[in-house]
Amino acid sequence: MSSSRYAIGIDLGTTHSALAYVDIAASDGDGIGVEVMAVPQLSAPGTVEAQPLLPSFLYLPHAEELAPGELALPWSSEGRDVVGELARSRGATTPIRLVSSAKSWLCHPGVDRRAAILPHDAPAEVARVSPLEVSTRYIEHLRRAWDQAHPEAPFAEQDLTVTIPASFDPAARELTVEAARAAGCGNLTLLEEPQAALYSWIQASGGAWRKQVRPGDILLVVDVGGGTSDFSLIAVLERDGNLELHRVAVGDHILLGGDNMDLALAHGVARKLATAGTTLDAWQMRALTYGCRSAKERLLGKGGEGRDAEPIVVPSRGSKLIKGSIRTELTRDEVAATIVEGFFPQVDAAARPLSRVRAGLAQLGLPYAQDAAVTRHLAAFLGRQRGAVAELEGFADKVASGASFIHPTAVLLNGGVFKSDALAERTLASVNGWLAADGAAPARLLAGADLDLAVARGAAYYGHVRRGQGVRIRGGTAFVYYIAVESTMPAVPGIEPPVQALCVAPFGMEEGTEAEVPELVLGLVVGEPVSFRFFASSVRRQDLVGTLLDVWGSDELQELDAISATLPPAGRRAGDVVPVRLHARVTEAGTLEIEALPLTGSERWKVEYDVRGERQETAEEA
Amino acid sequence: MNPQDLKPSDSGKPLSLLQRLSLAFGAFFGVLGDPALAARFDAVRRGPMVAPTAPPAPPPPPLKEASPDAALQLLALLQRDARLIDFVGEELDAYDDAQIGAAARVVHEGCARVLREHFSIVPVRSEAEGSRITLAAGFDAALVRLTGNVVGQAPFTGSLSHRGWRVTEVRLPKLAERHDARVLAPAEVEL
Numbered sequence: 001m002s003s004s005r006y007a008i009g010i011d012l013g014t015t016h017s018a019l020a021y022v023d024i025a026a027s028d029g030d031g032i033g034v035e036v037m038a039v040p041q042l043s044a045p046g047t048v049e050a051q052p053l054l055p056s057f058l059y060l061p062h063a064e065e066l067a068p069g070e071l072a073l074p075w076s077s078e079g080r081d082v083v084g085e086l087a088r089s090r091g092a093t094t095p096i097r098l099v100s101s102a103k104s105w106l107c108h109p110g111v112d113r114r115a116a117i118l119p120h121d122a123p124a125e126v127a128r129v130s131p132l133e134v135s136t137r138y139i140e141h142l143r144r145a146w147d148q149a150h151p152e153a154p155f156a157e158q159d160l161t162v163t164i165p166a167s168f169d170p171a172a173r174e175l176t177v178e179a180a181r182a183a184g185c186g187n188l189t190l191l192e193e194p195q196a197a198l199y200s201w202i203q204a205s206g207g208a209w210r211k212q213v214r215p216g217d218i219l220l221v222v223d224v225g226g227g228t229s230d231f232s233l234i235a236v237l238e239r240d241g242n243l244e245l246h247r248v249a250v251g252d253h254i255l256l257g258g259d260n261m262d263l264a265l266a267h268g269v270a271r272k273l274a275t276a277g278t279t280l281d282a283w284q285m286r287a288l289t290y291g292c293r294s295a296k297e298r299l300l301g302k303g304g305e306g307r308d309a310e311p312i313v314v315p316s317r318g319s320k321l322i323k324g325s326i327r328t329e330l331t332r333d334e335v336a337a338t339i340v341e342g343f344f345p346q347v348d349a350a351a352r353p354l355s356r357v358r359a360g361l362a363q364l365g366l367p368y369a370q371d372a373a374v375t376r377h378l379a380a381f382l383g384r385q386r387g388a389v390a391e392l393e394g395f396a397d398k399v400a401s402g403a404s405f406i407h408p409t410a411v412l413l414n415g416g417v418f419k420s421d422a423l424a425e426r427t428l429a430s431v432n433g434w435l436a437a438d439g440a441a442p443a444r445l446l447a448g449a450d451l452d453l454a455v456a457r458g459a460a461y462y463g464h465v466r467r468g469q470g471v472r473i474r475g476g477t478a479f480v481y482y483i484a485v486e487s488t489m490p491a492v493p494g495i496e497p498p499v500q501a502l503c504v505a506p507f508g509m510e511e512g513t514e515a516e517v518p519e520l521v522l523g524l525v526v527g528e529p530v531s532f533r534f535f536a537s538s539v540r541r542q543d544l545v546g547t548l549l550d551v552w553g554s555d556e557l558q559e560l561d562a563i564s565a566t567l568p569p570a571g572r573r574a575g576d577v578v579p580v581r582l583h584a585r586v587t588e589a590g591t592l593e594i595e596a597l598p599l600t601g602s603e604r605w606k607v608e609y610d611v612r613g614e615r616q617e618t619a620e621e622a
Numbered sequence: 623m624n625p626q627d628l629k630p631s632d633s634g635k636p637l638s639l640l641q642r643l644s645l646a647f648g649a650f651f652g653v654l655g656d657p658a659l660a661a662r663f664d665a666v667r668r669g670p671m672v673a674p675t676a677p678p679a680p681p682p683p684p685l686k687e688a689s690p691d692a693a694l695q696l697l698a699l700l701q702r703d704a705r706l707i708d709f710v711g712e713e714l715d716a717y718d719d720a721q722i723g724a725a726a727r728v729v730h731e732g733c734a735r736v737l738r739e740h741f742s743i744v745p746v747r748s749e750a751e752g753s754r755i756t757l758a759a760g761f762d763a764a765l766v767r768l769t770g771n772v773v774g775q776a777p778f779t780g781s782l783s784h785r786g787w788r789v790t791e792v793r794l795p796k797l798a799e800r801h802d803a804r805v806l807a808p809a810e811v812e813l
Contacts, residue, residue: 044702045808046801047695050793069800093812294731315728317810321708322717327724 004158004187006150007463009196010142011163011456012135012176014103014227015259016053018456019142021158022464032464034203034457039145041084045070051085052453054141058099058134059087060119060126075144083141092286096122101227102134104255104366106179107165107172109561112612120365132179139183156186159466161459165230166192166250166478169536170592171561171609177589189466189511190590194221194232195247195473196458197414201449202471203461210243212446213410215394218248220408220443222378222427223455224415227257229374231381233406234473235389246392247475249385249406250538252558254377256343256369258417264372265292265330265338269312273328280314284326287314295330296339300420308332344375344426349405349434351379375430382406382434384539384555391542403438412446414454476508477586480543482557484533485520499533501549501557505584505592507541514585515545521581524567524596524605527574531564531610545584565596565607582607694803695794699740701807704732740793746786755782 007022019037026033038050045066059082061071071079082090091098099118106113108131116128129137139162143155162180164173173190180188191199198221202209213219215238223230231251237244266289270280280288295310309331316324353371371377382405389395389406411428418424424445432442450457465472482501505515524530535557537543549557567578580596583604587593594607637645652659700706709729714722737743746765749755757766759776765786768778797803 040796043795044698046798047698047795048798049795067800069798072798074796093810311724311727313724313727315705315725316708319708320712321705321728322712322714322721322725325721325725325728327720 005153006158007161007460007467008146008155008158009161009163009191009456009459009461009463010139011193011196011453011459012103012138013056013225013455014101014257015056016226016452017056017138017142018053018453019146020453020456020460022460024159024464024467032203032461032469034200034460036453036456037146037149039084039142040074040148041141042071042073042082042086043084044086044089046072048073049085054084054138055088056100056102056138057087057091058083058102058129058137059090059094060097060099060122060129061090062097073144075148081137083137093283095119095282097126099129099134101366102131102138104227105131106135106175107168107253108366110367113175114611132175132182135176135179136182139180139185143184156184159187159189159463160185161189161191161196161463163191163193163196163455163459165228165253166194166232166247167228167230167253169253169560170481171611174591174609175611177591188589189463191459191462192230192232192247192250192478193225193455194223194230194250194414195234195475196455196462197221197223197449198234198245198412198458198473199461199465200454200458201412201446203457204450213243215243217409218389218406219245219410219412219446220382220431221412221414222374224374224413224417225257226259226416227255229254229256229369229377231378233385233388233408234475235392235395237392237394239393243471245471245473247473247478248392249381249388250478251377251381252538254369255366256372256374256377258415260368260372261339261343261417262289262293262296264342265289265296265335268334268338269328269330273326278326280326281317283317284314288312292330296335297419299330299332299335300339300422302421304422339420340422340426343372344423344430345373346426346430346433347373347375347379349379349383349437351376352383353377353380375427378427378430379405379434382408382431387539388541403440405434405438407435407438407440408443409441410446411443412449414449414451416451418451474510476510476513477505477592478507479536479538480507480540481505481584481592482535482537482543482549483563483582484535485522485548498550501535501552503543503545503547503549504582504594505586506543506545509584509586509592511586511590512588514583516581516583520546520548521579521599522596523577524565524580526567526572526576526578527569529564529566531562532607534560534563534609536560562610563594563607564610565605567596567605580605691797691803692794694806695797696736696740698803698806699736699795700733703736704729706733707806740795741789742791742793743787743789746788747782749782749785751782751785753782754779 005024007024009020011018019039020034021037022032022034036052038052039054040048040050041054043049046069061082069078071082073079087098091100096119102118105111105118111117111131113131116130116133118129118131118134119126122128146155160180162176164176168176176190177188198219205212213236215236217236219234219236221232221234232247233249235246235248237246266285269288269292270285273280291312291314295312298304298310299307309329311327311329314326314328315321318324353369353373353376355370369377385406386403408431411431413424413427428443428445435442464470480503482503484499485502486499502520509515537557539556540552543549572578579599581599583595583597585593585595596605596607597603697707701708705728709725747755756777756779761776765788768780769783770780
């Protein structure tokens with residue numbers, strides 16, 4: 001392990017980023033201090049303010065838009081573009097120059113993530129940037145802020161942990177690492193966000209967590225961020241008298257978060273205003289969305305039970321504030337209908353997200369979740385992961401035979417959405433309703449999480465844990481990976497030859513471990529890229545490397561970006577077929593690397609993830 | 623011959639015979655022709671020199687000039703987040719209280735945010751208003767203002783009518799070197 005002084009954690013969120021750190025030298029055991037760095041950023045032209053959260057927005061200003069020197073930051077006198085608060089506020093009035101939700105684009109399988117495609121709906125004259133570049137810019141901003149505040153401890157030399165959704169596929173993980181490296185990160189590790197939230201809870205408890213969980217517990221982490229919802233299950237084991245935490249399952253990638261909820265409320269209120277003859281422009285819509293969020297938190301938060309409505313005022317755009325402001329209100333019924341019933345409906349454990357048949361036209365925007373109900377996604381996750389702990393030591397007798405879903409015993413909620421107590425209560429009540437229907441004891445709420453900054457704090461704490469201090473959540477990879485190989489069955493004319501799925505990386509591969517595929521030899525053509533369809537499964541955890549599947553359930557395997565390898569022609573004739581074996585490895589940073597090894601010789605060729613967004617197009621043609 | 627010439631020589635060195643001769647002749651004619659110089663010459667001969675007049679009172683310390691930049695910055699923040707300048711600049715007569723109240727929500731919420739984000743403000747006294755408190759001798763008159771029947775000696779006992787406010791931390795944004803703080807809000811033109 002390096003001799004760095006700080007463990008730095010970065011929460012690279014869809015809507016906000018944050019940086020927290022631990023002074024390693026000053027920390028020992030459970031009693032460690034995690035600090036959140038205030039990030040200097042432009043809050044208005046020529047005005048720099050330090051805030052704990054850096055809004056994940058990039059604004060690309062017109063050359064004439066700002067006076068010279070107005071984009072100066074403490075570390076650079078002249079900037080070209082804007083990251084943070086000013087980007088967000090400017091972008092509200094000029095959305096064609098605003099890049100938002102870059103993280104969702106980074107894992108969007110339908111687009112080329114290295115291509116300059118953002119802002120998505122910008123006119124031709126705006127110089128666009130790639131999702132990868134945008135992520136790089138956010139980390140770079142944090143790096144420069146750090147270097148400015150800590151000149152004695154350069155960012156590149158510290159232990160860095162960057163968080164990602166647990167559901168990120170291998171290609172998105174690798175792109176995140178690529179962005180962090182391009183931004184100047186040295187020792188880098190990825191950490192799943194729900195795990196980071198749990199680490200933060202452990203750290204904040206100051207050692208008391210050992211009394212709050214017990215062996216046999218199954219902890220459910222529900223992390224509803226600004227743009228994504230992420231679930232994980234973590235089992236508590238006891239070995240040699242010590243508590244161990246094992247992350248046993250993660251959920252699907254769901255593009256659905258708090259911002260969608262606030263926007264849904266604002267559109268509801270805007271419709272109400274429109275029927276009364278008042279239409280709002282984009283600037284007023286933003287003010288209304290902001291007002292709806294505050295009103296929602298007041299109605300659904302502590303002490304809001306007795307209120308029937310909260311007033312919202314959309315300020316005038318012009319200087320006549322009293323004359324031009326629009327007064328409206330958000331009623332309890334509207335919040336209950338839109339948020340509580342719309343996003344957290346009371347459903348039973350057998351409920352599954354509704355998916356509409358996709359329209360024939362290619363989707364150019366982000367693939368938002370088609371079903372807005374977080375509780376339905378949660379029910380599907382728990383149902384799918386019914387057997388997640390079946391093979392875990394000490395859990396054999398904990399799994400009820402007739403259970404229709406895995407039974408969590410405790411719930412940790414994370415994300416700004418849960419500042420509304422009513423939503424936290426509804427989520428817990430839903431889980432407990434399902435448990436009661438299955439005849440199981442209710443789950444308890446693990447209290448005391450810092451909803452906005454837990455992920456960054458947990459990531460910093462994890463950097464400390466990696467040095468052998470405190471408890472570490474084990475688990476490794478949360479998916480089994482397969483490539484498609486053509487079946488040897490005789491081909492039927494006019495029908496696509498059936499494919500088999502070959503397991504190349506098993507479930508639970510820890511960082512720094514390898515898995516070889518000895519059985520199957522593939523032929524690669526020298527000088528020509530060879531592409532394989534690539535699949536992942538979050539449930540077939542018993543499959544080992546080399547397992548060949550002929551049939552599988554439609555919800556068992558998900559197709560990911562294809563992977564491809566190109567053999568350099570050096571020392572061979574183009575067109576020759578070289579027999580190779582595949583070899584999977586999880587790097588120290590936490591990415592999955594697949595290599596092709598020839599049967600003879602010591603060369604290794606990296607198999608690349610195809611992030612050019614071609615998969616969706618081929619799927620649509622079919 | 624000038625009065626300054628009677629000062630001891632700057633270097634403090636003894637004067638040469640020639641210099642003394644020149645001084646003696648100069649003094650002779652000077653004392654003879656100038657009554658004021660004669661009086662001062664007399665004083666030097668009688669003993670240690672005394673100041674001819676009382677030293678002037680030291681000038682009062684100049685009053686601090688507040689930097690307009692910080693004030694302008696605060697105004698810009700109050701306009702941006704609370705629309706304060708718009709609000710105060712509007713005539714109230716044309717509107718009913720409900721309309722004014724709606725705008726006041728914007729101003730109130732925004733002002734609260736500006737104060738919360740840029741200042742740490744704490745009460746000077748933690749006691750409840752209306753309670754009786756005693757001020758010992760040597761209390762800080764800048765922190766506590768005495769009102770009413772102000773007579774006698776400390777300790778003073780009285781009722782707390784206002785807790786007072788004190789800023790413990792100021793976090794104003796930093797400004798770019800060429801930023802013109804006098805522009806509180808730029809004009810907006812929608813293309």
